[in-house]
Amino acid sequence: MAELPFWAECLITFFLILGGSFALIGSLGLARLPDFMTRLHAPTKNTTLGVGGVVLASITYFSASSGVLSMHELLIACFLFLTAPISAHLLAKAALHLELRTVSATQDLRSHPGPFSSAENPDVSTESADNESAPEVKSNNQS
Amino acid sequence: MIKKLLPAPWLALALLIVWLLLQNSITMGLVVLGSILSLAIAWYTSRAREEEVHLHKPFRAIQYFFLLLVDIVVANFKIAGLIIGYKRRLSPALVEFPLELTGQVPITILAGTISLTPGTISSEISRDRKYLLIHALNVDDTDAMIHDIKHRYERRLKEIFGC
Numbered sequence: 001m002a003e004l005p006f007w008a009e010c011l012i013t014f015f016l017i018l019g020g021s022f023a024l025i026g027s028l029g030l031a032r033l034p035d036f037m038t039r040l041h042a043p044t045k046n047t048t049l050g051v052g053g054v055v056l057a058s059i060t061y062f063s064a065s066s067g068v069l070s071m072h073e074l075l076i077a078c079f080l081f082l083t084a085p086i087s088a089h090l091l092a093k094a095a096l097h098l099e100l101r102t103v104s105a106t107q108d109l110r111s112h113p114g115p116f117s118s119a120e121n122p123d124v125s126t127e128s129a130d131n132e133s134a135p136e137v138k139s140n141n142q143s
Numbered sequence: 144m145i146k147k148l149l150p151a152p153w154l155a156l157a158l159l160i161v162w163l164l165l166q167n168s169i170t171m172g173l174v175v176l177g178s179i180l181s182l183a184i185a186w187y188t189s190r191a192r193e194e195e196v197h198l199h200k201p202f203r204a205i206q207y208f209f210l211l212l213v214d215i216v217v218a219n220f221k222i223a224g225l226i227i228g229y230k231r232r233l234s235p236a237l238v239e240f241p242l243e244l245t246g247q248v249p250i251t252i253l254a255g256t257i258s259l260t261p262g263t264i265s266s267e268i269s270r271d272r273k274y275l276l277i278h279a280l281n282v283d284d285t286d287a288m289i290h291d292i293k294h295r296y297e298r299r300l301k302e303i304f305g306c
Contacts, residue, residue, distance in 0.1 A: 035235075107236040
């Protein structure tokens with residue numbers, strides 16, 4: 001194993017600890033937050049910096065040990081930035097569709113509570129009228 | 144003529160950069176092979192894209208990228224603070240965000256931006272593409288939040304794509 005200069009070791013340690021702690025906080029949030037929609041926030045955001053820290057540490061390590069700038073780890077971060085919002089979007093869409101319970105403090109400011117995109121559709125307007133009882137179900141407090 | 148041979152120059156450039164990053168070295172041969180591949184892929188897949196994307200101000204886009212990077216780091220610290228100090232009550236909200244942008248790509252980028260920045264996740268788009276449904280983790284003043292997003296991100300995206 002190549003001998004690393006002191007500043008590189010410091011930098012790598014810093015990035016690894018930063019990334020590790022953010023990944024830990026993200027997982028902690030997944031367990032601690034009260035309902036599905038709020039739980040979604042923790043992994044989508046905190047894992048980006050968690051993985052980002054590990055990626056930066058990897059770039060520093062391989063660049064310092066081989067002397068050549070090693071950048072292909074950046075692709076991991078790029079792909080993560082592309083995919084994290086999409087998976088969060090799909091999970092949120094599924095949660096809205098299933099009308100999962102939310103905490104009672106949630107302010108629901110939708111003009112058509114219930115499935116969002118079908119509200120404008122005239123074909124299912126009768127169906128959304130049946131869903132008038134939906135907000136009561138949603139206001140059940142989970143905790 | 145150029146437009147027909149090179150239907151998506153930015154896609155080709157992005158593909159070339161990804162290719163060079165994957166190879167993790169820059170030599171003449173790799174650049175040539177990568178250019179040929181990326182141009183061929185951009186040309187061949189142009190039939191699958193239904194609308195063209197015009198980048199009016201490319202340098203603004205780079206500026207936007209760095210702004211986003213800083214905001215993502217700030218978002219991480221904010222959410223971390225909320226998770227650790229979660230004793231006080233959260234006030235989540237579902238808010239409809241009126242879109243001024245048009246076009247698939249700008250809206251997609253805005254939705255992605257919203258998901259990656261502090262305390263908000265874009266969770267649905269209305270069928271007429273005029274509203275984005277946002278779930279906010281902890282917000283007191285929803286109008287201020289909408290104003291923030293409009294001012295900080297949507298205005299810039301509008302400039303970049305010129306729509």
